[in-house]
Amino acid sequence: QLQLVESGGGLVQPGGSLRLSCAASGFTLENYAIGWFRQAPGKEREGVSCISSSDGNTYYADSVKGRFTIGEDNAKNTVYLQMNSLKPEDTAVYYCAATPEIDVQAMCVLRLSGSWGQGTQVTVSS
Numbered sequence: 001q002l003q004l005v006e007s008g009g010g011l012v013q014p015g016g017s018l019r020l021s022c023a024a025s026g027f028t029l030e031n032y033a034i035g036w037f038r039q040a041p042g043k044e045r046e047g048v049s050c051i052s053s054s055d056g057n058t059y060y061a062d063s064v065k066g067r068f069t070i071g072e073d074n075a076k077n078t079v080y081l082q083m084n085s086l087k088p089e090d091t092a093v094y095y096c097a098a099t100p101e102i103d104v105q106a107m108c109v110l111r112l113s114g115s116w117g118q119g120t121q122v123t124v125s126s
Contacts, residue, residue: 002026002115004096009120012086018122020081022096029053029072033102034079035113036070038092038122047108048094049081052101059104063089086124093119 008020022034035050049070050059058070069082079096097113106112 002098004098004115004117006094006096006117006120009094009122011123011125013126014087014124016086016124017082017084018086020083020094020096020120020122022079022081022117024077024079024098027098029074029077029079031101032098033100033104033107034070034072035097035099035104035107036079036081036094037097037108037111037113038090038094039119040089040092043092045095045111047111050104050108051079052104054101057104059108061108083122086122088124091122091124093121095119 003025005023012018033052036048037045038048039045048061051070067085072079096117098115099113
């Protein structure tokens with residue numbers, strides 16, 4: 001059974017950093033695309049960053065380019081999202097998602113995914 005578990009969320013001051021983790025079980029990352037999405041209260045879920053495990057291609061939303069970095073550790077079957085220079089508008093529940101290999105821009109922009117984690121709250125506030 002495919003399962004995704006997010007961790008690493010919390011409260012951080014503006015300008016601070018957090019590292020989110022998405023631990024996958026029931027499948028291996030190889031031949032899957034993994035994405036990080038977020039949803040703020042009253043807003044639609046949006047794709048933040050997606051990565052292809054087969055070729056390493058990545059996609060970032062314009063709002064996070066230069067601040068967030070997605071990466072994966074195949075040995076740990078885990079995908080990370082390093083978030084730096086956090087802003088109050090980054091506050092949201094962050095979800096990771098997985099789908100058999102797909103174009104990463106399509107995955108993020110169109111929110112294409114077969115499996116979702118339960119989410120982790122990120123709050124950026126002073």
